[in-house]
Amino acid sequence: xxxxxxxxxxxxxxxxxxxxxxxxxxxxxxxxxxxxxxxxxxxxxxxxxxxxxxxxxxxxxxxxxxxxxxxxxxxxxxxxxxxxxxxxxxxxxxxxxxxxxxxxxxxxxxxxxxxxxxxxxxxxxxxxxxxxxxxxxxxxxxxxxxxxxxxxxxxxxxxxxxxxxxxxxx
Numbered sequence: 001x002x003x004x005x006x007x008x009x010x011x012x013x014x015x016x017x018x019x020x021x022x023x024x025x026x027x028x029x030x031x032x033x034x035x036x037x038x039x040x041x042x043x044x045x046x047x048x049x050x051x052x053x054x055x056x057x058x059x060x061x062x063x064x065x066x067x068x069x070x071x072x073x074x075x076x077x078x079x080x081x082x083x084x085x086x087x088x089x090x091x092x093x094x095x096x097x098x099x100x101x102x103x104x105x106x107x108x109x110x111x112x113x114x115x116x117x118x119x120x121x122x123x124x125x126x127x128x129x130x131x132x133x134x135x136x137x138x139x140x141x142x143x144x145x146x147x148x149x150x151x152x153x154x155x156x157x158x159x160x161x162x163x164x165x166x167x168x169x170x
């Protein structure tokens with residue numbers, strides 16, 4: 001399984017279009033964690049499972065999505081409704097409620113990955129306005145039998161960081 005995660009493009013469309021073109025045949029799903037500042041009728045967001053962020057003022061997108069990709073359940077939200085800038089505790093509670101294996105969120109514009117109670121939390125950073133790091137980033141998550149890898153890439157599609165997790169079976 002391989003998915004692409006992006007967030008916080010704040011109205012910029014070229015990055016979304018280029019990511020779709022580059023990864024169209026390589027990933028099983030495209031997730032957008034909000035603050036696109038676009039409409040569901042915009043061509044650039046077609047093909048993305050996308051949620052509404054705090055800067056998305058329309059109601060075109062849901063505030064969260066639960067989506068199964070192969071044998072993995074994703075929970076996608078922007079993060080502002082869960083106070084992710086201070087703690088992941090509230091979003092962890094929600095992840096447990098929906099039985100998510102992986103939680104994808106944005107809002108802080110800070111890329112990061114963390115495993116909590118067997119649930120993987122991924123923030124891809126921002127594809128337009130990063131914080132704490134200079135690189136504009138998105139994430140790729142790959143999972144095979146007993147291993148999961150999260151790769152962070154910049155807008156030139158160069159890997160800048162990665163984290164690998166072992167998955168316990170059973």
